[in-house]
Amino acid sequence: MMHSLKDDKRIDPEKLPRHIAIIMDGNGRWAKQHGKARVQGHEAGARSVRAVIEACRELSVPVLSLYAFSTENWRRSAGEVNALFRLLSKYIHKEIGELHKNDIRVRFMGRWEGLPKRAVDDLRYCIELTKDNQSLTVNVAINYGGRAEIVDAARSLIKKGVAPDKLTEELFAQALYQPEFSEVDLLIRTSGEVRVSNFMLWQISYAEMQFPEVLWPDFSKEHLCDAIAEYQSRKRRFGGR
Numbered sequence: 001m002m003h004s005l006k007d008d009k010r011i012d013p014e015k016l017p018r019h020i021a022i023i024m025d026g027n028g029r030w031a032k033q034h035g036k037a038r039v040q041g042h043e044a045g046a047r048s049v050r051a052v053i054e055a056c057r058e059l060s061v062p063v064l065s066l067y068a069f070s071t072e073n074w075r076r077s078a079g080e081v082n083a084l085f086r087l088l089s090k091y092i093h094k095e096i097g098e099l100h101k102n103d104i105r106v107r108f109m110g111r112w113e114g115l116p117k118r119a120v121d122d123l124r125y126c127i128e129l130t131k132d133n134q135s136l137t138v139n140v141a142i143n144y145g146g147r148a149e150i151v152d153a154a155r156s157l158i159k160k161g162v163a164p165d166k167l168t169e170e171l172f173a174q175a176l177y178q179p180e181f182s183e184v185d186l187l188i189r190t191s192g193e194v195r196v197s198n199f200m201l202w203q204i205s206y207a208e209m210q211f212p213e214v215l216w217p218d219f220s221k222e223h224l225c226d227a228i229a230e231y232q233s234r235k236r237r238f239g240g241r
């Protein structure tokens, strides 16, 4: 057993990704494999959320974005949708004290409209409580869609009256949900599916992507270290040479 993730000799602390984004996929398949209900798969997935948050903090990765609920997830059964929001509130109430104690800042990314009132209240509480924390920022994407985000950014720029010839990529990025974190360095999607599924479309333009075969509830700190080591072994050229 390693004493600390920082002892992992494969990881160069000077070249950490500054922003890791994760599409947490495979909770349903995990539940099926274990003869459990889908909801129990999501509960197991929440434990992996805790593990990757801890790992990012231990390694000093500054930003972690997590895809918790997409604009398309409303198509699931009402039972599963309700269970996911119940789980989110339960998670917040159980973990927020420790997140705050560990100096973690929680942000939200997505459309507020359409969220259950309790989720809105819980999220607002987390965001306000942790707003000055500095060790790690966790961006939770809920009722999030990458195209919706781009449309919302365009709407806000039009409302501000930005002239067409004044619009630049930099200015556009400032209108995204979390303008400070408009670049993703490493995108991970678990469960072996090789798709982006409308996640952070603008921000992943130059991201390194990895699609490990592991289902989200089985994803551990060690898997995150593997992904970072692999990320560091790749050469990023951003279109240059």
Ligand code: FPP
Pocket: 024, 025, 026, 027, 028, 029, 030, 042, 043, 045, 046, 049, 066, 067, 068, 069, 073, 084, 087, 088, 091, 140
């Ligand atoms: C994908 O698995 C997972 C989700 C749609 C939900 C992710 C939610 C959590 C991990 C729970 C809590 C989140 C937070 C931030 C506390 P799937 O159901 O699509 O799996 P499948 O493709 O195998 O059916």
